[in-house]
Amino acid sequence: MGKDGASIPDEEWERFLREAEAGTQGAPEEPSARARMVARRMREETGPPEGWRIHQPVRRRQGKGWYVVGLLVVVGLLVVALDPGRVAGWFGGGGGGGESGPLAAESERPDHPPATVAAAQLPTLEEPFRGSPAARWADGTAGISLPAARAAGWMSKEQVAQALDGTRDFLVASSLDPDVLRGERPTKAIALINPHQQDVQDYLSTTFRAPSRENDPLLLFSRFAKSKVRLVGNVVKARGRITYREGRRGAVEVTTDVTYVYPVVRAASGSDEVARTIVRREVVMSWDDPAKVVIEPGTFSLVSYNVDTTNGGCDTFTGYFTPEFSAEFSAERAVTGSGDGPEVDPYDRSTSMDARMREAAEAGCGTATRT
Numbered sequence: 001m002g003k004d005g006a007s008i009p010d011e012e013w014e015r016f017l018r019e020a021e022a023g024t025q026g027a028p029e030e031p032s033a034r035a036r037m038v039a040r041r042m043r044e045e046t047g048p049p050e051g052w053r054i055h056q057p058v059r060r061r062q063g064k065g066w067y068v069v070g071l072l073v074v075v076g077l078l079v080v081a082l083d084p085g086r087v088a089g090w091f092g093g094g095g096g097g098g099e100s101g102p103l104a105a106e107s108e109r110p111d112h113p114p115a116t117v118a119a120a121q122l123p124t125l126e127e128p129f130r131g132s133p134a135a136r137w138a139d140g141t142a143g144i145s146l147p148a149a150r151a152a153g154w155m156s157k158e159q160v161a162q163a164l165d166g167t168r169d170f171l172v173a174s175s176l177d178p179d180v181l182r183g184e185r186p187t188k189a190i191a192l193i194n195p196h197q198q199d200v201q202d203y204l205s206t207t208f209r210a211p212s213r214e215n216d217p218l219l220l221f222s223r224f225a226k227s228k229v230r231l232v233g234n235v236v237k238a239r240g241r242i243t244y245r246e247g248r249r250g251a252v253e254v255t256t257d258v259t260y261v262y263p264v265v266r267a268a269s270g271s272d273e274v275a276r277t278i279v280r281r282e283v284v285m286s287w288d289d290p291a292k293v294v295i296e297p298g299t300f301s302l303v304s305y306n307v308d309t310t311n312g313g314c315d316t317f318t319g320y321f322t323p324e325f326s327a328e329f330s331a332e333r334a335v336t337g338s339g340d341g342p343e344v345d346p347y348d349r350s351t352s353m354d355a356r357m358r359e360a361a362e363a364g365c366g367t368a369t370r371t
Contacts, residue, residue, distance in 0.1 A: 103136045105145040106241050106349070109257075113348035116370065123274040125232055128263030132276065132371065133347045134237035137261070140176050143238035144168060144258055153246040154289035160244070160252060163287040166192060166298060167242055167254050175222045175260050175281065176236055182226045183320060189221065194301045196294045211319035218321065219307050222260060222279055225320040232263040232274055239349070240280075252287040253303065259349060264323050276371040277323045278310040278346040282353040306353045310346035314365040343367045 114133035121131030129135040137143050146168060149161035173180065173189035180186045185208060193200060207215040217223060224231070240258030247253030259280040265271040284303040288295045295301065313322035342359070344366045 101136065102138065103239070105138070105143075106239055107145060108241070109352070110350045112350050113345050123263060123276065125265070125272055125274060128232040128235075128274050128276070129237055129261065132237075132261065134239070134261040134276075137237040137239045139235050140238055141168065141172055143240065144171060144256075145241040147241075147243060152244060153252045154250040154291075155252050155287065163252055163254065163300070164242060164244070166287075166300065167256060167285065170283075170285075170300075171256060171258060174220055175258070175279070176238070178231075178234070181222055181224055181231060181236075181262070183223050186221045186223075192299055194288070194295045194299045196296070197301050200302050208319060212317050216317055217319050218309070218312070219305050220281075220283065222262065222281075223320050224262070224264065224277075225318070225322075226267065228267055228320070229264040229323060230267050232265055237261040247286050247303075249292045250289050251293070251301075253284065254287065254300070255282065255284045257282045257349075257353060259347070262321075266325065273325050275311060275323045275325050277312045277321050278368075278371060279312065279321075280308040280346070280349070280353070280356075282306045306357055308346070308353065308356050310344070310368045311371055343369050345369045346371065 123130045123132070127135075129137075146164055149157050149164060151157045152160055155163065170189055170192045173192070174186050177186065177188065180189070190204060193204070195201060203215055207217040211217055238258055238260050240256065242254060242256050244252055244254040257280075259278065262277045262279070263274050264277060265274055283305045285300040286303050287300050290297070293301070309321065311323045316322050344359075346368050347370070
């Protein structure tokens, strides 16, 4: 942006990019998740960039701002608290009532949230998704819609198909793998990330050893502390889609937008109260041309990642989701008044992640209308 707030002309921006790459022409360079978003943010945002690592003064867990060549890449994280006074509202899911058949795969963003029903339908150990729209979702990987492969960027149709398969492999390894969900290190998922992307490698080297607001593994990986809770059954419901387009330097840029529903009970033997943690995660990755970017075969470079979590903990940075149960909701609300923020439907996929992150910057812990 210019000093007067006007946008930088396209020709000036292109000249800047050419000059920024001067001296390395013809040689591969190490990619950066920060730098990859520069062009897109410059064209999309109307206001000036924020300062380096600035956090909004809210009670919700915030993401990380990364500063490169004077511009900002935002990694967002929205955590929605639950309101114990609305138990009936949580479990009035679109999967109950008259419509009980499975939903068709999501091919595009829906234009409205799932319907609700009036009667409360509490989940059980036998039916952990009872009363939730997720009852009609597919199980695990089957709920993630893959587009048809076509030639794009530097890749042939067959190479794009391989990249899409690799993308889905990452989603499984980061958000569905049973060992990772039980708190183990997501080794398979990490192996798919370009080891030469230094900013991301710095994040990965710190996030499991010393999780914090700045370095939170939950931005990319779903993990529960097995000493606290355990998953109910072997099914995680998922709904979302994968899209792709040609990115910078002829790369194939893939965007994943998937919501996962994890049913859990307390770890103590005999526990039978089922709670659900709902995680919507958007990951944008770049399958780069090795002739232009330093990258290992079969790996991708991260562009950005955003997370929207319900009943996973608010302003807690333990490296694990920390779901709460009915008694804990009441005690927490009595002490802190948490859950007084704006109402959010965690099953509403009609709102883009960018819009959800903007909402997160303006409010504290919100109130989920259902789980």
